[in-house]
Amino acid sequence: xxxxxxxxxxxxxxxxxxxxxxxxxxxxxxxxxxxxxxxxxxxxxxxxxxxxxxxxxxxxxxxxxxxxxxxxxxxxxxxxxxxxxxxxxxxxxxxxxxxxxxxxxxxxxxxxxxxxxxxxxxxxxxxxxxxxxxxxxxxxxxxxxxxxxxxxxxxxxxxxxxxxxxxxxxxxxxx
Amino acid sequence: xxxxxxxxxxxxxxxxxxxxxxxxxxxxxxxxxxxxxxxxxxxxxxxxxxxxxxxxxxxxxxxxxxxxxxxxxxxxxxxxxxxxxxxxxxxxxxxxxxxxxxxxxxxxxxxxxxxxxxxxxxxxxxxxxxxxxxxxxxxxxxxxxxxxxxxxxxxxxxxxxxxxxxxxxxxxxxxxxxxxxxxxxxxxxxxxxxxxxxxxxxxxxxxxxxxxxxxxxxxxxxxxxxxxxxx
Numbered sequence: 001x002x003x004x005x006x007x008x009x010x011x012x013x014x015x016x017x018x019x020x021x022x023x024x025x026x027x028x029x030x031x032x033x034x035x036x037x038x039x040x041x042x043x044x045x046x047x048x049x050x051x052x053x054x055x056x057x058x059x060x061x062x063x064x065x066x067x068x069x070x071x072x073x074x075x076x077x078x079x080x081x082x083x084x085x086x087x088x089x090x091x092x093x094x095x096x097x098x099x100x101x102x103x104x105x106x107x108x109x110x111x112x113x114x115x116x117x118x119x120x121x122x123x124x125x126x127x128x129x130x131x132x133x134x135x136x137x138x139x140x141x142x143x144x145x146x147x148x149x150x151x152x153x154x155x156x157x158x159x160x161x162x163x164x165x166x167x168x169x170x171x172x173x174x175x
Numbered sequence: 176x177x178x179x180x181x182x183x184x185x186x187x188x189x190x191x192x193x194x195x196x197x198x199x200x201x202x203x204x205x206x207x208x209x210x211x212x213x214x215x216x217x218x219x220x221x222x223x224x225x226x227x228x229x230x231x232x233x234x235x236x237x238x239x240x241x242x243x244x245x246x247x248x249x250x251x252x253x254x255x256x257x258x259x260x261x262x263x264x265x266x267x268x269x270x271x272x273x274x275x276x277x278x279x280x281x282x283x284x285x286x287x288x289x290x291x292x293x294x295x296x297x298x299x300x301x302x303x304x305x306x307x308x309x310x311x312x313x314x315x316x317x318x319x320x321x322x323x324x325x326x327x328x329x330x331x332x333x334x335x336x337x338x339x340x341x342x343x344x345x346x347x348x349x350x351x352x353x354x355x356x357x358x359x360x361x362x363x364x365x366x367x368x369x370x371x372x373x374x375x376x377x378x379x380x381x382x383x384x385x386x387x388x389x390x391x392x393x394x395x396x397x398x399x400x401x402x403x404x405x406x
Contacts, residue, residue, distance in 0.1 A: 010246060018239050023232040036238060040245040047246050100220045103228035127222070128229035133190035148186055159221065 009056075010047045017063055018043070024064060027124045028071050030113045038074075042067035061131070065139045068121055075117065103162055111161040119154040122147050176204045181211045185218060297324040306338050313338050313359045316382070316389050320403045325354075332358055332390075333365075344400040353395030360388040 021042060025035035045066050046053075053062050112120055122140065125131040131139070137147045176184075181204050187193050188201060205212045299315035302324070306313050309329060315321075325343035329336045338359040346352040360367070367388045370381040380391040380398060391398065 007246075007250070011243060014239060014242050014246070018242055019234045020230075022234050022238060023230055026232045027229065032235065036235060036241070039238065040242050043242050044245055044249045047249060100217075100224055103224045105228050105231040108225075108228050124229065127225045133192065144190075144192070148190060152186060155221070155225075158225065163221070 006047065006050045010043070010050060013046065013059055013063065014043055017060055020060070021063055021067055024124060024128065025067055025071065027109065027112060027128060028068070028117070028121065030109055034074075038067055038070055041070045045070065061135055061139055064125065064131075068139075072117065100163075107162065108158075111158055114161070115154055115157060119150045119157075122150050123154040123158070126151055176200055178204075178208060178211050181205070181208070182214065185215055189222070297321045302327055302340065311338050311359075313361075314385065314387050315340070316357055316359070316384070318402050319355075319357065320401060323401060330358075332360070335364060342401045344395070351395065353393060353400065355391060355393035355398065355401045358390040358392075360390055362386050362388060 018039060022035055022039045025038035025042075026032060029035050029038060042063060046063055053059060112124070115123070118140075122136045125136050125139070126133070133144055133147050133151075137144045140147065181201060184193065184197065184201050188198065193201065205215055298321055299317050302315045302321070303313055305327070306329070311329060319340070319342055323342040323344055325341045327338065327340045330339045332339070340357045340359070342355045342357065344353050344355070362383070363386070365388055367381050367383060367390070369383055370379070372379040377392055377394050378396075378398070380393075382389040382391065393401065
């Protein structure tokens with residue numbers, strides 16, 4: 001069902017959130033063309049069920065949740081399973097190198113692609129869109145503790161894959 | 176508060192899940208413990224680095240326009256292909272049923288006989304009766320020889336449906352076969368006066384008789400063969 005004024009309101013949402021939604025989609029999928037498809041599909045679904053958005057202040061989270069569902073749907077269709085187990089992290093130094101090197105965005109994307117979606121999504125939401133733990137828990141429909149646990153494990157994996165070689169080299173240099 | 180608890184609470188602190196007392200206790204430990212303070216700062220730097228790298232995704236130009244176009248297309252009412260297919264199937268089945276089981280047409284003996292009668296023994300009165308049934312009140316051109324009447328119908332003539340009689344003269348020793356069309360026009364619809372015109376291929380003659388104008392076009396040299404023999 002379409003509500004009066006939906007066209008104008010949905011266009012306002014596009015104006016406000018299309019870039020963030022695309023970036024989220026890119027970080028989820030790792031491909032520009034797929035990210036654009038996901039963005040368009042998410043907005044089309046949002047338009048179709050606009051009446052479900054009761055609080056306009058929650059539009060951003062609502063849109064992100066729709067996009068994630070679209071992505072998961074496509075993921076299920078493809079039945080891909082190329083993610084690694086997050087337990088295979090190895091030792092992570094307690095202290096990171098000084099100064100901390102910049103994280104190269106393309107390298108970050110490669111490592112994100114290795115993380116299972118259930119860990120990747122909270123990570124992206126937390127660091128990219130500054131969602132609170134509670135927002136993420138609400139969006140993923142999981143307990144707050146689960147969000148914290150997944151974030152901690154995903155973050156440890158990222159550290160290991162992004163920074164450990166740097167830390168190891170720094171340690172060797174000190175010796 | 177020991178160091179293990181502090182490392183756990185740092186996560187809750189980032190989530191904004193600590194109350195004032197817990198935050199105070201945590202800060203008190205960090206002020207006193209260099210290792211935990213360093214760990215906390217290291218975590219914060221990594222968080223900052225990730226937060227800086229995560230949104231560095233170039234957005235393709237024209238994306239907003241393409242999204243808006245997709246939304247416009249999605250708003251258009253979609254045809255119901257299944258409904259169209261169902262309707263087409265139903266129509267095909269119905270048509271097949273009708274063609275297979277349709278009742279045979281009954282022979283209208285009277286109509287067939289009447290038409291033959293008109294053709295073989297046409298009279299001005301029969302022609303007038305036929306056109307009256309079709310909604311045309313006419314006066315047939317009685318000076319014509321109705322034994323030569325070949326056909327009659329209502330036809331389009333200068334924007335109106337008008338009766339037309341066709342006479343066929345099959346020729347004799349002196350004359351070749353010729354054809355005459357007689358358009359019967361009402362003076363309430365057309366204006367005219369007696370008139371004759373000859374061309375290389377046909378003759379035109381207009382005869383005004385009471386409320387009717389007979390517009391005659393024929394080939395041959397004369398209208399005489401089409402007319403009733405003088406008594």
